[in-house]
Amino acid sequence: MAEERIPVLETRKLGITFGGLVAVSDFNIKVFRGELVGLIGPNGAGKTTVFNMLTGVYKPTEGSVLLEGEVLNGKKTHxxxxxxxxxxxxxxxxxxxxxxxxxxxxxxxxxxxxxxxETLFRTPKFWKTEKELKEKALDLLSIFHLEDKAEYVAANLPYGQQRKLEIARALATDMKLLLLDEPAAGMNPTETTELLECINAIRNRFGIAILLIEHDMSLVMNICERIQVIDYGITIAEGLPEEIAKNPKVIAAYLGQ
Amino acid sequence: MIKNRTAQGYLLNTVVIAVLLIGFAFFKGALGGGGEFKLIIVPSIWQCCYLIILAASLNLSLGFLGQLSLGHCGFMAVGAYAAALLSLAAERAGVFEDKSGTAFLLVLAGCIIAAGILAAIVGLLVGIPALRLKGDYLAIITLGFGMIIVNIINNLPFAGQEGLALGSASASLYKNGLGFGTALKVTYIWVAIAVTLVCLVMMFMFVRSKYGRAIRAIRDDEIAASASGINTSYYKTFTFAYSAFFAGVAGALYACANATLSTSSFAFANGGILNSTFVVVMVVLGGMGSLTGSIVAAVIMFLVNYQIKNGVWVQHLPAWLQNIFSFPMLVYAVILIIVIMFRPKGIFGSYELSLRNFFSDIKLQRQNRLAQKLESKEALRNG
Known part of the structure; x- marks a missing residue:
């Protein structure tokens, strides 16, 4: 149980300023193994900026990102x-x-x-690796019911399947933490339900932690175990979905006072 | 749907290549090494060989990696001069007395490989700073580097204007160095063909591996590629150097095929078949992302160039048309406009011509097009 308490993702006083503009400040979050945490907030609150800092696209100006206790600051995206x-x-x-x-x-x-x-001489190792990877990839695609479309050009897939393919591609990197940036954006209710099933399926299968940005409140309230709300780059509330739904600050941020 | 048919494919390709070579041997026998064969066909094949390598290698960085480089002929110049100088040095050291000996072949192979490696090193040195830029800026800076390389060679005491191009040095290149006379071109035509085949195989192997997938991913979306764990700057620089390697090999073949070397033939403003824009035109014409397309386009462009300058039929044309033909660049421009109007993605697009699955590919393409149509219809209905 002891190592269970080390969070997969932890940020300490994470913040970034663009010129004089403070985009995000004092952002603290802990995501544990197998958890699904939601990150919500009005438009322009800084949610995607947080994601960009968590993936190394932006360099945070203060604070640190820790993955299983290891500091990742200053590294490149890959x-x-x-x-x-x-x-x-x-x-x-x-x-x-x-x-x-x-x-x-x-x-x-x-x-x-x-x-x-190995590439130039096509050694047995090359063929073996390629064959294993192909099987692994098809296996991954089958979670999203895409295995029969494996030979299609990606741009030709319908919108919902392109979303799923993007998640499948993220899963292929063999990660511990998955960040989903508005996975249900632009989807109709049927596609959203399908996506929900997929997210649950990958959680059960891989036991990974997921951090999710979403505007679709029914989806967030349904599947997230904890929710963190930010507005103007500042965390205004965190807790269980029911608490968040009743929190006056959150309601004020979304609807105005 | 997915079957491993690679072994079958290799067998088929080998058979086709063998048949072509045997056919060529018969052809050679039939013409008996006579005047036309010796003076026209063999030099043409030499020229085609290095143009094919050049176009295909540029396709690696332009079509597969998606980085427009306008300095490709600079790397070719590095290769050409490296090979020529090495062979001259070998000659002066007295390594080969008779041209048909194994020593000569070894020196030849060494020159070609060394030319490639030197060009790759130069490519690496250029690529590390240049590839931080994208699009137009990269095009401009590579254009600049291409000119710088040519100018540096031009001013080297042992190479440029006073080295290999003029005076006794050029004569020694012709008689003793890599510059093959007509007889030697006929004897060593197989060297050109073999080098081209090896280079093409190396490029195909590269493209159909993790490297090929990674660089095409970078071309399609660099941010997504790095978010998928691909070290973008490493793969970009590596591919740039790899493509410069083959440009260097093409340069070595060029040095073999020509009696004299002159930096002006690699210069950007050069109106001939060997300037960097012309190579870009070849790649675009054949299809960015299709090595077979580059091969076809290189041969087509060579034939057009040759026919405009030497075709018998040109003399039967009306005078005003002949006048246009005295500005070949105009003709290339018209060809390019026609191709871009009717096939914007080039002759082949990103399709690789493959004998093995030609028919299944056509079927798949039709399926894809159908899916695309359905998708756009659905989008219309939803939107």
Missing amino acids: QFVAAGIARTFQNIRLFKQMTVLENVLAAFTKDIKYGMI
């Missing part, structure tokens, strides 16, 4: 991914001209052990 933080994007960013299968395979790149010599 090093954050290697440490175990994967993300999806608010506006879908797939490798559009590549096939569905290649999208997932590209995310395996950092774990592939063969080098240039």
Whole structure:
């Protein structure tokens, strides 16, 4: 039980300023293994900025990001991914001209052990790795019911499936923490329900921690175990979904006073 | 749907290449090494070989990595001069007395490999600072680097204007160094073909591996690529150097095929077939992201260039049309405009011509197009 108490993700007084503008300040969050935490807030509250700091796209001007107790400050994005933080994007960013299968395979790149010599001479090691990866990728796609579309060009998939593919690609990086940036944006209710099932399925299967930004309140209230609310870069409330729904500060932030 | 048919594919490719080579041997036998074969066909094949390597190697950085480099001929110049100088040094050291000996072949192979490696090193040195930039800025800075490289070579005491291009040095390149006379071009035509094949295989292997996937991911979306754990700056620099390597090899073949070397033939403002923009045109014409497309486009551009300058039929054209043909750049521009109007993605797009799954590819493409249509219809209905 002792190591259970080390949070997968912890931030300490995380903050960033752009010029003189304070975008996020004093942001503290703890996400434990297997947990699903929601991060909500009105438009422009700084949610995506927080995600960008958690993935190394922005360098925080103060505070630190810790993944399982290891400080990640000052590293590059791909090093954050290697440490175990994967993300999806608010506006879908797939490798559009590549096939569905290649999208997932590209995310395996950092774990592939063969080098240039194996590539040029096509050694048995090369074939073995490629075959294993293909199976692994198809296995991952089957969670999202995409395995029969493996040879499709990613740009040709319907919107809902592109979202799912993006999550599948994030899962392929073998991470400990998954950051989902508005996964249900632009989806109809049926697609949202499907997505909910998928998120639950991957949580049960991989036992990872998930941090989620979402505007769809029914989704957030349904699946999140804890919720943190930020407004103008400042945390205004955190707690269980029921508490948040009743919190006067949160209501004021969303609806005005 | 996904089957491992690679072994079958290799077998098919090997058979086709063998058949082509045997056919060529017959062709050679039939013409008997006569005047036309010796003076026209063989030099043409030499030129095609280095153009193919050049176009395909630029496609690695332009089509697969998505970084527009306008200084590719600079790397070619590095390769050409490295090979020529090395072979001259070997000659002066008296390594090869007779041209058909194994020593000569070894020196030749050494020159080609050394040319590639030197060009790759220069590519690495250029790539590390240049690849921090994107798009137009990268194009401008690579253009600048290409010119700088050519100018440096031009001013080297042992190479440039007073080295290999003029006077006795050029004669020694022709007689003793890599500069092959017609007889040697015929004898060593297989070297050009073999080097081209090896280079193409190396590029195909590169593209169809984790490297190829990573660089295409970077081309499609650099932010998403780094968020998927791909070390973008490493793969970009590596690919840039890798493509410079092949440009260097192409340069070595160029040095073989020509009796003299002159930096002006690699210069940016050069109106001939060998300037960096012309290579870019070849890649765009063939399709960015298709190595087979680059091969086809290089041959097409060579033929167009050759026909405009030497075609018999040109003399039968009306005078005003002939006048246009005396400005070949105009003709290339028209060809490029026509291609861009009717096939904006180039002749092949990102499709690789493959004998093995030609028919299944057509079927898949139709499926994809259908899916795209359905999707846009659905989007219309929803929006």
